[in-house]
Amino acid sequence: xxxxxxxxxxxxxAQQALGDRFLHEALDIATTKFIGLRREAFGExxxxxxxxxxxxxxxxxxxxxxxEHLERLIDNVERRGGHVHFAATADEARDIILDxxxxxxxxxxxxSKSMATEEIHLNEALAAAGVMPVETxxxxxxxxxxxxxxxxxxxxxxxxxxxxxAELFARELKREVAADPEVLTRIARAELRExxxxxxxxxxxxxxxxxxxxxVVLVTNEGNGRMVTSLPRVHVAVMGVEKVxxxxxxxxxxxxxLAKSATGxxxxxxxxxxxxPRRPQELEGPDEFHLVLLDNGRIAQIAxxxxxxxxxxxxxxxxxVCPVYRQIGGHAYGYTYPGPIGILLTAMLNGxxxxxxxxxxxxxxxxxxxxCPVRIDIPRMLIELRKEVDETKLxxxxxRVVFKAFxxxxxxxxxxxLGGPLGRLLQRPFVRAGRIGTxxxxxxxxxxTRDLPPVAARTFQERWAALEREQP
Amino acid sequence: xxxxxxxxxxxxxxxxxxxxxVGERIVRLLRRLGVTVTLPRGQTCCGLPLFNSGYHxxxxxxxxxTVAVFAEAETVVVPSGSCAWMVKHEYPGLLAGDxxxxxxxxxxxxxxxxxxxxxxxxxxxxxxxxxxxxxxxHDSCHLLRGxxxxxxxxxxxxxxxxxxxxxxxxSDECCGFGGSFSVRLPEVSTAILDRKLANxxxxxxxxxxxxxxxxxMQMKGGLARRGSAVRAVHLAELLDxxxxxxxxx
Amino acid sequence: xxxxxxxxxxxxxxxxxxxxxxPATTAERPARPRERLxxxxxxxxxxxPQSLERFRxxxxxxxxxxxxxxxxxxxxxxxRICRERDARSVVTWDAxxxxxxxxxxxxxxxxxxxxxxxxxxxxxxxxxxxEVIAHADVGVTGVDLAIAETGxxxxxxxxxxxxxxxxxPPCHVALFxxxxxxxxxxQVGIALEAWHDGAAADTEGAVINFITGPSRTADIELTLTxxxxxxxxxxxxxxxxx
Numbered sequence: 031x032x033x034x035x036x037x038x039x040x041x042x043x044a045q046q047a048l049g050d051r052f053l054h055e056a057l058d059i060a061t062t063k064f065i066g067l068r069r070e071a072f073g074e075x076x077x078x079x080x081x082x083x084x085x086x087x088x089x090x091x092x093x094x095x096x097x098e099h100l101e102r103l104i105d106n107v108e109r110r111g112g113h114v115h116f117a118a119t120a121d122e123a124r125d126i127i128l129d130x131x132x133x134x135x136x137x138x139x140x141x142s143k144s145m146a147t148e149e150i151h152l153n154e155a156l157a158a159a160g161v162m163p164v165e166t167x168x169x170x171x172x173x174x175x176x177x178x179x180x181x182x183x184x185x186x187x188x189x190x191x192x193x194x195x196a197e198l199f200a201r202e203l204k205r206e207v208a209a210d211p212e213v214l215t216r217i218a219r220a221e222l223r224e225x226x227x228x229x230x231x232x233x234x235x236x237x238x239x240x241x242x243x244x245x246v247v248l249v250t251n252e253g254n255g256r257m258v259t260s261l262p263r264v265h266v267a268v269m270g271v272e273k274v275x276x277x278x279x280x281x282x283x284x285x286x287x288l289a290k291s292a293t294g295x296x297x298x299x300x301x302x303x304x305x306x307p308r309r310p311q312e313l314e315g316p317d318e319f320h321l322v323l324l325d326n327g328r329i330a331q332i333a334x335x336x337x338x339x340x341x342x343x344x345x346x347x348x349x350x351v352c353p354v355y356r357q358i359g360g361h362a363y364g365y366t367y368p369g370p371i372g373i374l375l376t377a378m379l380n381g382x383x384x385x386x387x388x389x390x391x392x393x394x395x396x397x398x399x400x401x402c403p404v405r406i407d408i409p410r411m412l413i414e415l416r417k418e419v420d421e422t423k424l425x426x427x428x429x430r431v432v433f434k435a436f437x438x439x440x441x442x443x444x445x446x447x448l449g450g451p452l453g454r455l456l457q458r459p460f461v462r463a464g465r466i467g468t469x470x471x472x473x474x475x476x477x478x479t480r481d482l483p484p485v486a487a488r489t490f491q492e493r494w495a496a497l498e499r500e501q502p
Numbered sequence: 503x504x505x506x507x508x509x510x511x512x513x514x515x516x517x518x519x520x521x522x523x524v525g526e527r528i529v530r531l532l533r534r535l536g537v538t539v540t541l542p543r544g545q546t547c548c549g550l551p552l553f554n555s556g557y558h559x560x561x562x563x564x565x566x567x568t569v570a571v572f573a574e575a576e577t578v579v580v581p582s583g584s585c586a587w588m589v590k591h592e593y594p595g596l597l598a599g600d601x602x603x604x605x606x607x608x609x610x611x612x613x614x615x616x617x618x619x620x621x622x623x624x625x626x627x628x629x630x631x632x633x634x635x636x637x638x639x640h641d642s643c644h645l646l647r648g649x650x651x652x653x654x655x656x657x658x659x660x661x662x663x664x665x666x667x668x669x670x671x672x673s674d675e676c677c678g679f680g681g682s683f684s685v686r687l688p689e690v691s692t693a694i695l696d697r698k699l700a701n702x703x704x705x706x707x708x709x710x711x712x713x714x715x716x717x718x719m720q721m722k723g724g725l726a727r728r729g730s731a732v733r734a735v736h737l738a739e740l741l742d743x744x745x746x747x748x749x750x751x
Numbered sequence: 752x753x754x755x756x757x758x759x760x761x762x763x764x765x766x767x768x769x770x771x772x773x774p775a776t777t778a779e780r781p782a783r784p785r786e787r788l789x790x791x792x793x794x795x796x797x798x799x800p801q802s803l804e805r806f807r808x809x810x811x812x813x814x815x816x817x818x819x820x821x822x823x824x825x826x827x828x829x830x831r832i833c834r835e836r837d838a839r840s841v842v843t844w845d846a847x848x849x850x851x852x853x854x855x856x857x858x859x860x861x862x863x864x865x866x867x868x869x870x871x872x873x874x875x876x877x878x879x880x881x882e883v884i885a886h887a888d889v890g891v892t893g894v895d896l897a898i899a900e901t902g903x904x905x906x907x908x909x910x911x912x913x914x915x916x917x918x919x920p921p922c923h924v925a926l927f928x929x930x931x932x933x934x935x936x937x938q939v940g941i942a943l944e945a946w947h948d949g950a951a952a953d954t955e956g957a958v959i960n961f962i963t964g965p966s967r968t969a970d971i972e973l974t975l976t977x978x979x980x981x982x983x984x985x986x987x988x989x990x991x992x993x
Contacts, residue, residue: 044690060973084778091775097762104755110957116758126752168979169970185970192972211974219979226980227885243947253918253966253981260914260958261881271762278947279778282940293969296809296901297936300981301961303943308957311871311910313880315957329761333768353676357693391687393680393694394554396647416556433552437560440515440546441567449519465726475685479692480723483520490513490522494541497529 032120032149032326032379036364040387047358053189057359060188064350067294068401075290084283086404089341092276093332099241099274100323106244110306112319120150120326120379127152127233127266130320131161134264136230140222142248142255143167144235145183145344146268146324149366149379152233163233164225166254168218175202181360181368183346184292189359222254232258232316236269237344238284239321240303242277246321248302249288251295256302265307265316270324272340284343291403292345327379335414339374341404348398348408354391363388370398370408377415386424389415450492453485507624508538510575512613514585515547516715524581524715524736528616531741532579535626544571550588553596554681562596569593569605577623578613581738583645583714586615591648615645617713617737621654629741630663635733637740638670638707640698640721642714646674655713655737663745670710671701677712679720695724702732709733711740784944791941795933802899802932803989809902810987813964814977818988825990826856829891829924832986833862836922838888845869845911849893849926850990869911884913890920890982894927895959896942897987900935903963904987907946908956917962923982925962928990 036043047053072078092099104114117123131139139161141147153163153174165174169186173179175198180186187195196209199217207217234255238247246267248255259265275281289295308315331337349355349369360368365384367375370392377385389412398408419425420433440446460466466482468474476482509532513525529539549564568589572578580586590610597606620626639659645651652674659667678684678694685691698721702710710732712718721734781787795802807817820828830853833841840863846852847869857864865883872880884890892912896905904925908914917923933939946953966981977983 041687041689044687048689048693056972063973087775088777090772091777094766094771094775097759097766100759100762114755116753116755118753118758118761122753166980167970168968172970185973187970188973190971192974195971211971211976214971215968215976215979222980223885227881245947251966252968252979254979256914256918256960257980260918276777277780278943279780279940281943282936283778286936295813295963297903297961297963299813299963299965299967301963303959303961305954305957305959309909309955312908312956313867313871313877313910313913314915315908323758325758325761329765332762332765337769337772353678353694353697354687354690357690357697389556390683391690393643393676393678393683393691395643395676395680397643397674397676400647413554413556416554417558418556420556433555433557434560437549437552437557437564440549440564443544443546446515446546453519467727472685475688476723479688479727480695480720481726482723483719485519486522488522490518490525491541493522493526497526498541500530500533 033365035380035384040391043362043364044358047362052191053359056189056191057356060185061350061356064293068291068347068350071290071294071296078287078290081283081287082403082405085287086341088275088280088283089404092274093272093337093340096271096274096332099276100271103239103241103244103274106241107306107321110244112244112306112321115320115322117322118325123150123268123322123324123326124152124155126322127268128155128159130264130266131156131159131231134230134318136161136264138162138164138225138229139231139233140164140166140225140229140258140262141170142232142234142250142258143170143186144233144268145367146235146270147233148180149326150268150324161231164222164229166222166226166258168215168252171218171222172198175199179361179366182349183344183367183369185346189361226257226261229262230264232262232265234258234265234267236267236273237288238273238275238281239269240278240281241274243305245303245305247281248304249298250302251299253300256300259302259304259316260314263316264318264320266320266322268322268324270328272328287403288343288345291343291347291401331378335418336374336378336411338406339371339378339411341406342371343403345403347401347403351397351401353393353395353397363391371406373415374408374411382415382418382422383424385415386419389419447491450485450489454487457484506536506538507577508540509577509579509619510540510542510572512545512548512572512578512580512585512589513541514580514582514715516719517581520719521715521736524738527738527741528579528581531738534743534747535624537624540575542571542575548585548588550584551681553588553592558596565593565596565606566600566602569597569602569609572609573605576612577619578609579616579619580613581616581713581715581736583615583642583649583651584716586613587644587648589613615649615651615713617654617658618649618651621657626744627657628661628745629658630743630745631665631740632742633740634664635709636666636668636707637709637711638668638702638705639673640670640677640710640712640717641674642712642717643676645713655711658737658741659711662740665740668705668707670705670707672698677717677720679716681716684720692724695720699724707732709735711735711737713737781941781944784941784948788941788945791938792930796929799929799932802934803929805899805934806897806902806932809899813902815902815964816984816986818986819991820988822851822990822992825851825926825988826853828988829853830856830860830862832922832924833857833860833889836888838862838922840883840887841865841889841891842867842884842887842916842920843891844893844916848911849891851926853891867911867913867916871910884915884919887920889922889924890916891924891926892917894925894931896933896939897927897931898933898936898939901963903961905939906960906962908958908960910955912956914958914960917960918981921978921982922984922986924986924988926988926990928992
């Protein structure tokens with residue numbers, strides 16, 4: 031169990047998000063843009079479909095020999111003077127990192143964007159231990175100032191307007207700040223440059239780790255990933271075990287689809303391959319390199335229903351196309367990872383109880399599976415999660431009763447056919463001018479915003495006899 | 503001399519109860535094309551709502567029954583993409599270990615969504631309509647992504663005399679129905695619907711066409727509530743007769 | 752604290768419960784990567800003009816500034832770039848790594864040139880050099896590869912080639928020749944395999960950087976801004992040895 035269970039009902043959180051005009055517009059603009067960029071990038075990339083198939087294949091093949099690849103990765107990292115640590119839980123991961131910080135006397139840690147460190151709630155723990163965490167990815171920096179969590183996997187501050195960002199900066203720097211992205215970026219650059227140069231410890235995630243060579247790979251656009259891994263004395267990379275890739279040749283397959291899926295770029299501005307601490311003959315680079323391998327629910331899915339979710343490259347493409355995410359944004363999901371893949375990851379990290387409602391935050395439209403660079407069948411796993419919620423009786427009992435009653439009813443054709451006459455009888459008080467505008471109880475959920483058609487005067491099966499007698 | 507094609511209609515629970523006229527049009531049209539249509543008795547619902555909500559044991563029981571009801575059918579035609587998908591895509595898996603496994607696979611192969619049947623099986627694509635309209639096509643999710651079918655409905659619309667087909671922005675975006683999703687998260691479902699209807703409005707179409715009763719219920723429901731003049735119809739409602747055919751006596 | 756054995760043991764236990772979802776294979780690696788790279792280089796050198804054209808188009812597309820110059824004209828070009836930016840301080844890779852010595856020309860243009868040393872100096876000197884790099888206006892490097900498909904420059908760190916030369920100064924200038932050009936990411940994979948190949952691994956430095964244009968973000972309202980943390984400008988000078 032990684033995160034505490036959210037108690038506010040999903041529907042309430044969703045309604046709150048829907049009522050936020052700023053958020054709505056920001057989400058619309060951002061997701062529409064990302065969708066267009068991704069479409070364009072793959073549109074001019076004829077090899078794209080084949081490479082997506084290859085990427086999926088490589089992820090599955092890697093899982094089939096995961097232990098061998100991890101052994102090789104560990105040996106190669108250690109051969110180059112790095113240290114590898116093993117974290118079964120979020121708690122352990124935090125302890126490992128705090129220990130490193132303590133041992134190396136770190137007082138400030140600069141961080142490059144890492145969902146893995148969000149997942150283990152590292153920042154609070156660092157701060158409590160007297161190590162100031164500084165987020166350096168501009169979006170993460172913004173939400174850190176706002177004391178919020180990221181609302182999108184790759185664009186964490188997508189929900190903030192430039193006016194809101196200017197206010198945050200003004201509060202932090204105690205001076206007036208123009209609501210202009212250029213100005214705000216320049217300010218962030220100057221503020222964070224100092225921190226990069228001062229920091230004792232650099233903490234990152236890892237997009238991939240190449241087993242053959244012991245290389246950790248960071249995919250970024252701003253340059254903070256490079257700063258964080260070159261300037262401080264110590265570099266700690268936190269990585270889910272599923273991120274290992276066997277070879278450099280495999281790596282190139284992923285690099286060719288990752289940025290295109292995330293932002294429509296052929297490659298992100300910086301792809302940084304880090305093989306341990308600096309060599310003795312290098313002028314710059316950390317003296318110590320630590321790789322923290324993270325389980326936190328992943329290993330249990332190797333043979334679990336969510337195995338395919340381990341292929342995830344964390345590109346965010348599924349968020350951008352999801353009709354639900356596009357309406358409610360990331361925070362309404364309530365946990366570290368939002369969007370379609372986020373529901374699966376939430377279940378992975380926190381168990382089925384955490385997705386009792388979230389597993390239904392989907393119309394099962396399949397746009398996510400379509401957009402996924404490794405073709406993860408997210409809808410299928412959402413249905414599996416729903417099944418688990420039903421079978422472990424987490425679903426509310428009235429719902430289970432209704433569904434089971436329905437299942438029984440539709441296997442009794444004469445009773446089913448009573449639906450015509452019975453429906454027409456029950457609906458009579460509610461039908462006006464051929465439409466149903468309001469219904470009581472549960473049915474009101476539909477009729478509050480949509481009309482319902484009435485049960486037909488004669489159902490199709492009731493018309494069939496006459497229809498059969500007609501000549502063509 | 504080949505015998506006339508025979509199809510069994512799987513009317514689907516939504517069309518049966520709420521949109522029987524769609525079923526009627528399909529039957530009359532197919533007959534005019536020389537197809538014999540039967541309605542296997544005892545059919546009810548394909549069980550998709552059970553499957554989607556995770557009640558798989560119950561869905562399997564329904565699948566087993568449905569496979570038996572359609573056992574004699576040569577070809578099954580379904581007016582809804584989602585129900586066709588359920589039969590073709592999920593029935594075999596649900597009944598994988600069963601005595602009915604082979605029958606389920608067989609049924610899956612013989613089942614077609616309506617537009618698929620017209621275009622890919624019958625090869626009939628040129629129709630005309632008596633109700634001219636400017637029309638936009640909405641890709642329902644299960645038909646588009648589940649059955650990989652975006653062409654057949656468009657082929658029929660492109661060749662349909664009497665309509666002007668316009669582009670629908672975001673035609674491949676969900677309408678927000680999603681079965682029980684529409685009442686579990688009604689506000690989100692409605693927000694998604696609002697986006698769809700805004701796109702319909704932007705397209706300039708007077709009529710949005712779909713091949714799924716669920717999508718139609720959602721879109722019709724939203725259009726009616728806003729008092730819109732735009733209609734939402736099933737594709738079958740626009741196919742009055744083949745081009746060049748005379749009216750039935 | 753979980754040990755390596757316990758951690759991997761847990762993974763093996765779970766793996767034993769399943770054969771996986773479908774038969775799958777990883778990518779095929781070149782059997783003799785260094786030979787393969789040599790063969791590739793010979794093939795590529797035949798096609799270098801096309802690769803250069805493609806590189807230029809992609810590089811400019813991501814916001815890079817492309818130049819082409821004869822070796823003798825490179826120092827003057829660098830001086831002009833400096834002048835246009837009022838640059839006072841330039842850091843460069845060690846001259847041997849860079850392939851040219853622009854020191855004299857730049858100095859006569861009133862620009863301080865700091866070539867990074869090959870040998871690693873004392874800690875205080877390293878700190879001083881860091882300050883120098885941090886305050887430099889322009890950083891000049893060579894490259895190991897220039898990828899035509901994406902407009903990307905690939906640089907390995909090593910002695911005399913500190914990473915921050917291409918990172919801290921707001922303007923990065925990279926010099927490259929036809930031999931650096933490769934066409935595709937897949938070909939880069941061959942180079943990476945070759946560089947790390949077993950006992951003959953050619954990895955003097957710990958980092959390989961792929962740089963595709965200037966630093967950027969769109970984190971604020973999706974408005975694109977450049978020069979967030981890394982350089983705001985990236986120049987590539989193709990040194991034409993004809």
